[in-house]
Amino acid sequence: MKETGQNIMEKIVALAKRRGFVFPGSEIYGGLGGTWDYGPLGVELKNNIKKEWWKRFVQSRDDVYGVDSAILMNSRVWETSGHTLNFTDPLSECKICKYRFRTDQITDPKVCPHCGGTLSSPRKFNMMFKTHVGPVEDTAAETHLRPETAQGMFVNFKNVLDSMHPKLPFGIAQIGKAFRNEITPGNFVFRTREFEQMEIEYFIRENDWRGRFESWLSEMHDWAASVGIRNLHDREVSAEDRAHYSERTVDLDFDFPFGREELFGIAYRTDFDLKAHTEKSGADLSYYDEEKKERFIPHVIEPTFGVDRTLLAVLISSFTEEDGGKRAVLKLPIRLAPFKVAVFPLLANKTLLVEKARNIYTELKKYAPVAWDERGNIGKRYYAQDEIGTPWCITADFQTLEDDTVTVRDRDTAKQERVAVTELKNYLEKQLE
């Protein structure tokens, strides 16, 4: 059978569910549209992605500072940022079946793709989730769940300046949840109503923006490659499709099985946000250059990454099939794999083997996440670990009891070698490097 994009997606979604990566949200109650839950392996993979990102863009740099701001913000933030007015998608509703569509995502804006009925003319639909803060549901207490993490960085600009005293150019980064009441969520975790973003606001002088934009764009490609995502396509976003704050946006598109779609984006937000917050809050969000004796409001380049879309692109990039499509191997980059190694006793009913394997397991667990499996036969256990991307499997067998060596089997080559138990930690450390 020829593989289609839909086919591959179905296999990945099924594997994600079966092996504890991603489950439908609120599943036992029939689900909740546009929400997904990450299971025991999914949360490890997601954490590893976030860790790699944080290490690369915050910890290993001198010029980027991390924050973790509140999801709930004063409603004036959203008025000032323009989201209350402008964070909208065009929505058309079918006059017959009442289905709703994003007008810019359908071929004929007048005809319902579901029943062929007539569609209403598009209206602006604000994607922010409304909520109330405190026990009184009056308009004064109304706010929204944040639709982007970016505003948390802008409102803390002065706090970071005053506490860390950075010199321009510098960035503020954050990883966190964002919420959008998408009209048509779908394609698994690609478009959801609750998701996570990894964003950097990189503050610069205005005349620096072109060079900084290009260098951040290239850093984004490098990071994607470091987590196994290759062949991203830069797409210049036209002025009419850009967000209201952006003077230039490039989307980095990935070839998902359902089509080429945005994975990351980079925008030149000018001084729009800091200027607007300065005007509306009364706080002074300017920067003073001590050398040049100049005070000004910095401009900003914003590289933005979706955690969930990255996780999906990682799964797609690492998904391979063996034995004529009978079994899957997730060739995850080692640093992303939920378990770095699995340990088995060759036979589960031989106490000495189980004890030996268990000791190895307990020892290695001090250094890395390790899986334990004693079900079924050894071949099945290898395949089960391949399917979740575990790079190495260690088996304690009868020879182990004689010479204290084990077999180490490599996920990608299926080659096995014998390694002394006392050398295991060094062996794995070397491979992990």
Ligand code: ATP
């Ligand atoms: P799209 O055009 O696909 O709706 P967007 O341009 O609105 O996306 P941005 O506002 O640039 O997206 O958000 C930054 C990043 O957040 C995106 O590149 C994407 O990775 C992620 N993202 C945005 N919306 C969603 C969503 N509904 N579900 C999952 N991830 C999302």
